[in-house]
Amino acid sequence: MCGRYVQTSPADALAARFGARLPEGLAWVPRWNVAPSTPAPVVRADGPGRELALLTWGLLPSWAKDAAGLRPINARAEGLAGKPMFRDALRRRRALVPADGFYEWQASGPGKVPWHFRLKGGGAFAFAGLWERREAPGGPPLETFAIVTTEANDVVRPVHARMPVILDAEAEALWMREGALSPDEAARCLRPLDASRMEAWAVSSWVSSPARDGPRCVEPAG
DNA sequence: CCAGACGTTGTT
DNA sequence: GTCTGG
DNA sequence: CCAGACGTTGTT
DNA sequence: GTCTGG
Numbered sequence: 001m002c003g004r005y006v007q008t009s010p011a012d013a014l015a016a017r018f019g020a021r022l023p024e025g026l027a028w029v030p031r032w033n034v035a036p037s038t039p040a041p042v043v044r045a046d047g048p049g050r051e052l053a054l055l056t057w058g059l060l061p062s063w064a065k066d067a068a069g070l071r072p073i074n075a076r077a078e079g080l081a082g083k084p085m086f087r088d089a090l091r092r093r094r095a096l097v098p099a100d101g102f103y104e105w106q107a108s109g110p111g112k113v114p115w116h117f118r119l120k121g122g123g124a125f126a127f128a129g130l131w132e133r134r135e136a137p138g139g140p141p142l143e144t145f146a147i148v149t150t151e152a153n154d155v156v157r158p159v160h161a162r163m164p165v166i167l168d169a170e171a172e173a174l175w176m177r178e179g180a181l182s183p184d185e186a187a188r189c190l191r192p193l194d195a196s197r198m199e200a201w202a203v204s205s206w207v208s209s210p211a212r213d214g215p216r217c218v219e220p221a222g
Numbered sequence: 223c224c225a226g227a228c229g230t231t232g233t234t
Numbered sequence: 235g236t237c238t239g240g
Numbered sequence: 241c242c243a244g245a246c247g248t249t250g251t252t
Numbered sequence: 253g254t255c256t257g258g
Contacts, residue, residue: 001231003241035240036241061228063253068238072229073241084254085228105241107232112242149230162231208242210240 001074002127002147002164004210005034006101006116006218007041009124011052014098017124018043018172020050028054032217034099035210036073042145043096044131045178055131059146061085062134067142075130077150077165077190081183086146089130091180096126096172097147101218103207104160114207115159116218117200119166126172128165128189154195166193 008030015022020043034040039054058071075086101118119125128148133141148165156163167175171189174181181189207217 001241003231005241033240037238037240059229061253063228070227070229074230076230082255083228084256088253103241114241146229160231209244210242 001104001149001160001162002102003036003073004103004207005099005127005164006032006103006118007034007099008032009098009100011041014041014043014124015052018050018052018096018098018126020052021046022052026052026054031213032215033207033210033213037071040145041098042129042131043098043126043176044093045176048178050176053143055143055145057146058144059085059089059130059132060134060142060144061132062088064134067134067136071144072146074149074162074164075146077128077148080148080190081186086130089132089146090186093131093133094175094181095129095131095145096167096176097129097145098124098126100124102127102164103203104156104163105208106159106202112205112208113221114203114205115200116203116207117156117163117198119197120199126167128167128171128175148190150190150192153192153198155198155200156192156195159200163192165190168193 011028042055105112131145149162152163175189202221
């Protein structure tokens with residue numbers, strides 16, 4: 001799964017890295033502990049191009065009667081095209097969710113140990129994302145997103161059975177192509193990243209409280 | 223037909 | 235135990 | 241995802 | 253909105 005991640009790149013760097021328009025006034029303070037129900041930067045289609053936007057993590061479908069209720073933060077890649085909750089978003093509202101790391105909790109023995117995962121040497125990447133817009137009478141529409149998950153690769157598996165989909169350069173382009181993807185194209189995007197490209201280390205349970213933030217979150221456990 | 227769900231993860 | 239908030 | 245709350249009445 | 257279960 002993926003229920004907490006790192007996104008420290010400034011908005012202008014994200015716009016440059018992902019070829020997205022940067023809306024005036026969009027601000028992002030680097031975060032080492034992005035949690036569900038909070039805003040985070042997302043890259044989505046903007047006419048023929050792309051734009052950066054801040055959306056709330058936890059997908060609220062357009063047909064939801066109220067803002068409460070189910071807001072899945074993840075969407076399983078397996079069987080995704082058949083899920084009423086995600087089908088329309090998979091066809092028309094795919095997104096890149098920029099990050100530079102994520103956490104998984106190892107539930108072995110008493111207590112849970114958080115681990116930090118990133119690309120070898122660090123650097124920005126994109127999770128495969130889906131987004132939705134739900135109109136809200138008398139207010140601005142609620143825009144939300146979810147992160148697609150798949151089975152864990154060899155780096156993540158010792159810690160957790162699932163991991164977020166990290167798109168490589170080719171998959172980024174395909175995932176953001178206009179129009180629906182064929183089942184084969186979707187499957188090509190939604191695979192576990194090659195384990196040789198990742199590194200991981202255990203971190204202090206200091207990160208476990210979503211109220212905490214800062215570089216300390218990713219310091220190796222002492 | 224209508225009513226009710228629509229999700230993931232982990233644990234038992 | 236279960237729900238809400240971040 | 242995890243952490244933290246989980247309630248009412250009346251008074252200030 | 254759309255699918256599943258009764």
